[in-house]
Amino acid sequence: MTRITAAQAQTIITTAMATGVERGFKPLSVIVLDAGGHVVAFARADGSAPGRFGIAHGKAYGAVMLGMPGSAQMARAEAQPYFMAAMNGVYGGHVVPVPGGVLVKHDGEVIGAVGVTGDTSDNDVVAALAGLAAVDLTGEA
């Protein structure tokens, strides 16, 4: 299995955050998780609320654990709120079912996820995909 390297993770984070600055987004926080849902790298921009790690982590962790990107989780949350509430409980509170949790695949296999938080969920996705494009990886948002 291919994995996201530490160097790629830094490029993803740097590029996602630079994208946010270029487009005038609010300060972003970006996390990269591996195929097991474990943290590879994280950064929080100056001016963010202190608790941003938890949101970035929850977006990406939910994506890996459920094998569903944030938009699919949100659709499920709207259809069955109690189901996603249960998922939040099952995974220790670490599931945030909104866009910004981007699943990363290689040859059809999940190799990790990127979580972005700070601006609107849609802008968070823009930043995440820009980060992934910088390392030639495909994201499912």
Place this chain on the structure above:
Amino acid sequence: MTRITAAQAQTIITTAMATGVERGFKPLSVIVLDAGGHVVAFARADGSAPGRFGIAHGKAYGAVMLGMPGSAQMARAEAQPYFMAAMNGVYGGHVVPVPGGVLVKHDGEVIGAVGVTGDTSDNDVVAALAGLAAVDLTGEA
């Protein structure tokens, strides 16, 4: 960054609780958190339910962690209930998204939060703002 001192926290609490007595509110509980969401001071009036610490704390803690006052959290909870449920999970159950969690800023920077509970959410806000006014601090309710 300026911080809320222990002496200011006591004045905030004393004034908020006195405001409640003057206006005939039900017994109030008041908490002051610092910029990292850690407790500086708390008091619960005689006649309160025993669990008031958790509510006061959750109102103020959510405000600091998310950088959003209680009213904004409530609006988000009404628009996307599953999102605020997820925030509650992410922050270990310590998010109560209703008015009464008042964000405290100084020169545009969050330096803490006040959480009040006991009467209606709107009256809780009145007491919190009275407490902050007594130490010349600005609250975002």
Place this chain on the structure above:
Amino acid sequence: MTRITAAQAQTIITTAMATGVERGFKPLSVIVLDAGGHVVAFARADGSAPGRFGIAHGKAYGAVMLGMPGSAQMARAEAQPYFMAAMNGVYGGHVVPVPGGVLVKHDGEVIGAVGVTGDTSDNDVVAALAGLAAVDLTGEA
């Protein structure tokens, strides 16, 4: 059952903290819990580590939940470390088995506890007992 009033709790805290200042102790944090182990009041002096609420709370909460003051809990921890580790787990991590958790009785009945942290455990006890003396309550340290 007599209870510790909100006014008494404030006097306990104010006196305990003033005792610390008079005696040159490090900055203290002081909590008062009721007979159910619920927070009545808390204060943390300027210059304390941010996490002091948890330690003050754990000293007092363990005292109420187990009906044993901090010194008795410490003796038990030294004799049977695994037992006090289990108690910590049973009560959600909220048991800190060292002196500074002072059980408060009235007519032989537990009506609450005071928890003090910041200096040595022995000095923490001195401050707690001074606070209780100021409201004519008896502490078991």
Place this chain on the structure above:
Amino acid sequence: MTRITAAQAQTIITTAMATGVERGFKPLSVIVLDAGGHVVAFARADGSAPGRFGIAHGKAYGAVMLGMPGSAQMARAEAQPYFMAAMNGVYGGHVVPVPGGVLVKHDGEVIGAVGVTGDTSDNDVVAALAGLAAVDLTGEA
């Protein structure tokens, strides 16, 4: 109060990890927390065990919450194992009392902590201090 900026955090991490490579340490993981114990940035080197975030975090978080660097926590754990076990419980399992949790002060005030894990605890400290030196900050190991 001065804070550790996002840019400084990246330099601390990059330098600490480069120090590990230069000296032939095992792959390191490095975290930077702010004065409230919240994550500013984290990175895990290729070849690390997946759970390294938790160890790096626990070393740094315990340092901030207790106001004690890892070496002081370890001394306390050796003298009173049940006390540090209790601290682990109080802070939700997020206290790892060994060297590698380095307290960062500015003008005598705690502004955050660096946590390093991967090699021996002593080598972890070497890397952390190298990272802090690169941004002219002082570490208490």
